[in-house]
Amino acid sequence: MFKKVINLLLKIENFILPETCLNCRRAGQALCPACRVQIKKIPERCPTCGRRQNLGLFCQKCRQTHRTISFDGIFAYTSEDDQIMTKAIKALKYQGVKSLGRILGKMLGRRLVISWKQAPASIKKRNTIIIPMPLHPRRQRARGFNHSQLIAAGIAQVSGWLINENLKRKAWHKPNAVSLDNQKTFVYKGKLLTGNNIILVDDAIATGATAQAAAQALKTAGADTVIVATLTQSF
Ligand SMILES: [Zn+2]
Numbered sequence: 462m463f464k465k466v467i468n469l470l471l472k473i474e475n476f477i478l479p480e481t482c483l484n485c486r487r488a489g490q491a492l493c494p495a496c497r498v499q500i501k502k503i504p505e506r507c508p509t510c511g512r513r514q515n516l517g518l519f520c521q522k523c524r525q526t527h528r529t530i531s532f533d534g535i536f537a538y539t540s541e542d543d544q545i546m547t548k549a550i551k552a553l554k555y556q557g558v559k560s561l562g563r564i565l566g567k568m569l570g571r572r573l574v575i576s577w578k579q580a581p582a583s584i585k586k587r588n589t590i591i592i593p594m595p596l597h598p599r600r601q602r603a604r605g606f607n608h609s610q611l612i613a614a615g616i617a618q619v620s621g622w623l624i625n626e627n628l629k630r631k632a633w634h635k636p637n638a639v640s641l642d643n644q645k646t647f648v649y650k651g652k653l654l655t656g657n658n659i660i661l662v663d664d665a666i667a668t669g670a671t672a673q674a675a676a677q678a679l680k681t682a683g684a685d686t687v688i689v690a691t692l693t694q695s696f
């Protein structure tokens with residue numbers, strides 16, 4: 462009983478009190494502007510050789526040697542060891558500080574919009590659609606929201622690109638010991654994506670296996686270019 466009352470009071474407190482910055486505790490927003498600028502941006506580069514590349518697209522040479530990779534680039538805000546970003550992602554995903562989704566999404570989106578101005582003409586002439594990385598249905602039910610959708614909303618707000626939520630993740634399936642058939646984890650259920658650039662949104666990219674599986678489903682649905690937009694990159 463006592464515990465229930467305390468929990469209720471904490472909920473009320475969260476509701477009434479203004480948010481405080483997760484890094485400096487200043488009242489106002491879940492991540493204050495002064496702490497946002499401390500997050501170290503990483504340059505846009507080819508995902509495999511590291512050469513500077515607009516939007517994090519593969520350079521020509523790497524694109525030729527890595528033809529089986531389904532996404533065309535990785536646009537990352539910072540690296541996985543940035544402490545403020547790591548704290549922010551944790552608060553968003555595991556403490557349910559949903560307002561961080563839009564804050565971080567807008568930060569990522571603003572950078573993306575600036576870089577887009579320098580994008581190759583072949584990309585610029587096409588329509589662009591934002592697609593959040595879906596969660597496993599069971600995980601989404603447990604968490605109550607998909608953090609990638611919230612980040613995508615922030616990107617949409619600053620870019621004007623529309624969000625499409627037709628990429629679905631299939632329910633958990635038994636991993637196959639011989640080959641983990643990632644490709645079939647995702648399915649795109651919607652109008653064909655032919656003639657569109659896709660911004661595939663996730664909070665982090667570690668091995669790239671999930672992004673590869675999702676991008677493969679999008680390419681099968683006709684997508685022309687798939688750029689993974691992420692808050693952190695591990696490699
Ligand atoms: Zn702060």
Ligand SMILES: [Zn+2]
Nearest residue numbers: 507510520523
């Ligand atoms: Zn390269």
